[in-house]
Amino acid sequence: MRLEIKDLHVHYGKIEAIKGISVTVNEGEIVTLIGANGAGKTTMLKTISGLRPVSSGQIIFNGEDISKMPAHKRADLGLAQAPEGRGIFVGMSVLENLEMGKYNRKDRKSEMSEDLERVFHLFPRLKERISQVGGTLSGGEQQMLAIGRALMARPKVLLLDEPSMGLAPLMIANIFNIITEINKTGTTILLVEQNAQQALQRAHRAYVLEVGHVVKEAKASDLLNDPAVRAAYLGTGAH
Amino acid sequence: MADKKNRYNIRDHAATYWENSPKWRRVSMSIAFIAFFYALPFLNNPLVNTPGSDFQSVLFYPVGMYVLMAIGLNIVVGKSGLLDLGYVAFFAIGAYTMAILGTHTALNFWEILPIGIALSMVAGVLLGTPTLRLRGDYLAIVTLGFGEIVRIVAVNIEAIGGPRGIAGIPTPPDLFKAKFTILDPKPYYWVLLTFTLLVIWMVRRMAARRPGRAWDAIRQDDDVAQLMGVNTLKYKVWAFVLGAAVAGAGGVLYASQILSIVPDQFNLNVSILILACVVFGGIGNLWGVILGAALLAFTPERIRFLSQPRILVFGIALVVMMNLRPDGILPKKKREHFDPNWKSVEESGEGEIK
Numbered sequence: 001m002r003l004e005i006k007d008l009h010v011h012y013g014k015i016e017a018i019k020g021i022s023v024t025v026n027e028g029e030i031v032t033l034i035g036a037n038g039a040g041k042t043t044m045l046k047t048i049s050g051l052r053p054v055s056s057g058q059i060i061f062n063g064e065d066i067s068k069m070p071a072h073k074r075a076d077l078g079l080a081q082a083p084e085g086r087g088i089f090v091g092m093s094v095l096e097n098l099e100m101g102k103y104n105r106k107d108r109k110s111e112m113s114e115d116l117e118r119v120f121h122l123f124p125r126l127k128e129r130i131s132q133v134g135g136t137l138s139g140g141e142q143q144m145l146a147i148g149r150a151l152m153a154r155p156k157v158l159l160l161d162e163p164s165m166g167l168a169p170l171m172i173a174n175i176f177n178i179i180t181e182i183n184k185t186g187t188t189i190l191l192v193e194q195n196a197q198q199a200l201q202r203a204h205r206a207y208v209l210e211v212g213h214v215v216k217e218a219k220a221s222d223l224l225n226d227p228a229v230r231a232a233y234l235g236t237g238a239h
Numbered sequence: 240m241a242d243k244k245n246r247y248n249i250r251d252h253a254a255t256y257w258e259n260s261p262k263w264r265r266v267s268m269s270i271a272f273i274a275f276f277y278a279l280p281f282l283n284n285p286l287v288n289t290p291g292s293d294f295q296s297v298l299f300y301p302v303g304m305y306v307l308m309a310i311g312l313n314i315v316v317g318k319s320g321l322l323d324l325g326y327v328a329f330f331a332i333g334a335y336t337m338a339i340l341g342t343h344t345a346l347n348f349w350e351i352l353p354i355g356i357a358l359s360m361v362a363g364v365l366l367g368t369p370t371l372r373l374r375g376d377y378l379a380i381v382t383l384g385f386g387e388i389v390r391i392v393a394v395n396i397e398a399i400g401g402p403r404g405i406a407g408i409p410t411p412p413d414l415f416k417a418k419f420t421i422l423d424p425k426p427y428y429w430v431l432l433t434f435t436l437l438v439i440w441m442v443r444r445m446a447a448r449r450p451g452r453a454w455d456a457i458r459q460d461d462d463v464a465q466l467m468g469v470n471t472l473k474y475k476v477w478a479f480v481l482g483a484a485v486a487g488a489g490g491v492l493y494a495s496q497i498l499s500i501v502p503d504q505f506n507l508n509v510s511i512l513i514l515a516c517v518v519f520g521g522i523g524n525l526w527g528v529i530l531g532a533a534l535l536a537f538t539p540e541r542i543r544f545l546s547q548p549r550i551l552v553f554g555i556a557l558v559v560m561m562n563l564r565p566d567g568i569l570p571k572k573k574r575e576h577f578d579p580n581w582k583s584v585e586e587s588g589e590g591e592i593k
Binding site: 049051071073076083087101102 | 449452453455456459460462463464465466467468469470471
């Protein structure tokens with residue numbers, strides 16, 4: 001098991017946002033957390049990457065309990081996150097953003113050109129925009145940059161927070177194709193999504209979150225055909 | 240593009256000219272500039288003279304001192320985006336170190352200087368480590384409190400003179416035939432200018448390398464910087480400590496020139512005025528900050544003949560300026576497109592904070 005979350009509790013002040021969630025992510029999988037607004041999806045990712053403190057429970061990464069470790073050290077271990085809302089550095093160029101992705105890696109100099117090449121292969125658009133400043137990119141390009149930047153660190157587990165948010169349908173399909181491609185090259189992915197349709201089609205396994213609890217855990221393909229899930233998250237219209 | 244804003248963009252024109260100049264021209268221009276500033280006390284021009292106060296003294300304090308402090312504060316506020324409203328505390332710590340050690344021990348100015356800088360840095364670590372976990376307004380409030388605490392502690396400790404402060408601070412020993420006396424501010428100004436040039440050199444080196452990139456990232460998005468593996472607390476404390484060191488050095492020199500200090504010289508107004516220098520000049524841009532500090536420190540002295548209403552005139556001038564140029568006189572370059580041939584951090588080598 002790459003990543004195992006055991007009975008996690010997280011608080012914002014006195015309000016409990018995560019009420020005892022356990023999630024496992026195996027090597028090579030795409031695991032998705034789906035759920036409505038306020039279910040605790042983003043809090044889960046922020047807690048795993050270290051931006052939110054754990055109230056109780058364990059986060060085990062490669063057999064090591066990292067629940068007390070500061071965020072920047074978790075990045076060194078091989079956890080990379082493309083944050084919600086495409087948290088890119090708006091004042092830095094595309095290249096500078098990508099360089100930030102491996103800010104702390106020991107071999108960053110020798111790896112740099114190879115990794116840039118890999119990211120530009122996945123996202124040719126970023127190569128065209130290499131000298132452009134992050135804040136002037138379109139929404140889809142910013143999302144590509146956020147994912148590309150996370151890949152620069154050669155992560156063992158990639159955490160993706162709502163990569164489809166605010167994007168046009170064509171761009172959403174494009175981003176999810178690339179996520180599948182990244183996974184096929186051996187990167188384990190934990191994906192948080194509101195776009196349950198796309199997420200369930202791409203993922204191997206899925207967890208359904210409701211107000212801080214896991215209400216369902218199954219193979220993604222099973223959930224796609226689950227009547228309750230269809231009613232709650234997939235709508236009844238044609239897809 | 241005949242964009243109206245571009246026509247007034249002094250910074251971009253100057254930057255382009257500079258980048259397109261061959262090396263010999265850059266070197267000779269730098270030397271000419273530096274020589275001009277070393278010769279500045281001899282400038283006897285009715286335009287820049289300060290009726291009502293001695294021009295050479297004004298060059299040392301407030302002009303030179305505010306420029307140095309504004310550069311220091313710019314590391315904290317401009318580079319890493321931490322709002323520090325108690326910057327004067329580090330200046331006070333430097334000045335008090337000079338005053339206490341100068342009057343109680345046989346140490347001279349040059350021996351006290353590193354001690355003053357070190358103590359300011361220690362104060363920076365002590366204040367920074369617990370408080371830099373706070374963000375934005377909260378940090379501003381805590382630093383504001385710290386600035387006042389240092390002053391009030393000085394007022395209340397009788398051993399360091401209490402509200403009367405410390406008098407009879409020794410002047411620095413002679414250096415290359417230059418005599419440091421109360422009557423001649425020129426040698427102090429030259430020492431201060433040398434400090435300033437060293438600090439400018441240091442800041443420019445750091446800004447172009449890994450610490451500068453980390454500060455950029457922290458200023459733009461602290462959380463995301465952590466996700467990139469940047470130890471944000473470490474770099475924030477470093478920004479704080481470097482700013483403190485600059486102010487501490489300024490404080491030591493200031494005390495050795497003014498000869499007697501009282502706690503009330505180190506009040507909140509000084510912190511606010513230095514912050515105003517940074518914002519007025521163009522937050523984050525080194526040259527803007529220097530220009531802003533020089534103007535803000537010099538103008539009240541220049542219009543001293545107005546006597547009573549001069550602060551009002553000064554205030555109106557500030558309000559008008561900030562309306563005309565809300566980003567400061569020389570704002571930081573807004574980068575839309577980059578030169579594709581620019582050198583990245585990784586290519587240009589690096590300086591690392593261990």
